[in-house]
């Protein structure tokens with residue numbers, strides 16, 4: 001599949017992505033790393049149905065993804081996507097209400113998600129009363145209540161401090177294990193990818209193509225403490241070995257762009 005953003009104002013189009021050929025195994029934790037601007041978010045948008053591929057087709061459970069996010073796929077973005085005028089409870093219930101679910105089932109699912117994400121005591125709070133990490137937990141809870149079978153996350157912890165990122169990584173692993181969902185994480189943090197994933201796709205500089213596929217070999221039961229394992233260092237240095245040149249290419253393109 002490829003994605004070319006059409007030209008605006010007479011300039012050339014932007015070939016952002018591909019060709020990319022990617023299959024996710026059911027229940028795996030897959031991460032994508034790549035240099036700045038290589039097309040990682042574009043890949044996620046195309047897979048989610050938020051942006052149409054220029055060439056090729058996206059299939060989710062055998063059905064073509066086209067024009068909208070299919071039921072069964074949940075998306076979490078980096079930016080704080082909470083609704084500031086709604087309480088935590090109402091934020092999490094938002095999608096369920098819109099889907100017309102009955103009140104008892106909404107109550108059940110929201111209560112579960114609040115407890116799962118450690119937010120029960122904050123159910124009546126507004127986003128402005130929460131830390132950045134807690135707001136991102138609200139966003140994950142809002143996705144969780146929809147019971148997605150595929151969760152796509154675009155730099156979900158990018159705005160958080162280093163320790164909160166580690167804890168959120170553990171939360172994400174727990175969610176992945178307990179729901180059995182397939183997870184695809186876009187991240188620029190090589191250690192995050194190495195710590196969380198079963199498999200890591202490495203992208204080239206734009207137009208982003210997958211240039212390597214690395215299996216971490218981690219057990220399903222794991223958490224951020226795996227970073228002290230010898231294999232962790234091997235994986236991160238392998239990733240950087242693959243990415244260094246691509247990152248330099250991407251930086252060089254940025255230099256030219258500024259000239």
Ligand SMILES: Nc1ncnc2c1ncn2[C@@H]1O[C@H](COP(=O)(O)OP(=O)(O)OP(=O)(O)O)[C@@H](O)[C@H]1O
Nearest residue numbers: 005014016035036037038039040041042043188206
């Ligand atoms: N709507 C758009 N129209 C035109 N070009 C776009 C659009 N969205 C993204 N691009 C361009 O496509 C390329 C890939 O962008 P994308 O955001 O997918 O990269 P990324 O790897 O996620 O970047 P970052 O590492 O900065 O998060 C970039 O050159 C970007 O400027």
